[in-house]
Amino acid sequence: MRLVLVGPPGAGKGTQAEQMAKRLEVPHISTGDLFRANLRDETELGREAKRYMDAGDLVPDEVTVGMVKDRLGDSDAQRGFILDGFPRNTAQAGSLGEILQEKGLELDAVVQFEVDDEVVVQRLLGRGRSDDNEDTIRNRQRVYREETAPLLDHYRSRLVTIDAVGEIDEITERVFSALRERGA
Numbered sequence: 693m694r695l696v697l698v699g700p701p702g703a704g705k706g707t708q709a710e711q712m713a714k715r716l717e718v719p720h721i722s723t724g725d726l727f728r729a730n731l732r733d734e735t736e737l738g739r740e741a742k743r744y745m746d747a748g749d750l751v752p753d754e755v756t757v758g759m760v761k762d763r764l765g766d767s768d769a770q771r772g773f774i775l776d777g778f779p780r781n782t783a784q785a786g787s788l789g790e791i792l793q794e795k796g797l798e799l800d801a802v803v804q805f806e807v808d809d810e811v812v813v814q815r816l817l818g819r820g821r822s823d824d825n826e827d828t829i830r831n832r833q834r835v836y837r838e839e840t841a842p843l844l845d846h847y848r849s850r851l852v853t854i855d856a857v858g859e860i861d862e863i864t865e866r867v868f869s870a871l872r873e874r875g876a
């Protein structure tokens with residue numbers, strides 16, 4: 693199964709991606725986690741990404757796409773994957789399309805997590821990550837609306853929309869039943 697998860701910051705994509713990856717036995721590929729690992733390891737890529745992450749802006753596409761392309765080339769990703777936080781704009785979606793096309797693959801579905809902005813700000817302020825201060829959160833929400841939300845139209849033929857308010861397991865069940873209904 694090859695899936696992309698889309699939703700505003702704090703919609704619970706990462707948590708759902710974990711659960712789904714376990715059940716589907718495919719890797720959970722989070723670009724945010726990959727960037728944070730690079731920050732921790734003080735790599736060149738991490739140094740490049742830091743100022744964008746601190747501000748809540750998107751890291752430039754060439755850096756991000758290169759990192760994802762490498763990760764999708766790893767052997768564990770050949771069975772499928774759950775992409776969490778990528779693509780985040782239409783250019784990245786185009787690049788993902790090309791990467792998959794080269795391998796003769798397609799996405800099975802794009803799962804959209806819907807949740808109200810205010811619910812999310814409260815959730816994120818409780819999470820305590822270094823880019824979880826209110827200004828950065830508001831900027832990430834703006835970036836989501838302006839750059840990422842247009843993807844939903846790009847992916848409309850394979851979009852599955854989930855109400856992301858509720859208990860974790862309940863939301864996971866919603867996702868799997870919506871995917872089943874779609875035949876994905």
Ligand code: AMP
Pocket residue numbers: 701723724725727744745746748749750751752756776777778779780784832
């Ligand atoms: P996340 O953990 O998905 O909230 O991502 C944390 C930060 O990493 C974002 O605010 C961006 O600065 C950066 N980032 C993650 N994914 C991407 C992406 N696909 N494109 C550009 N920047 C990204």
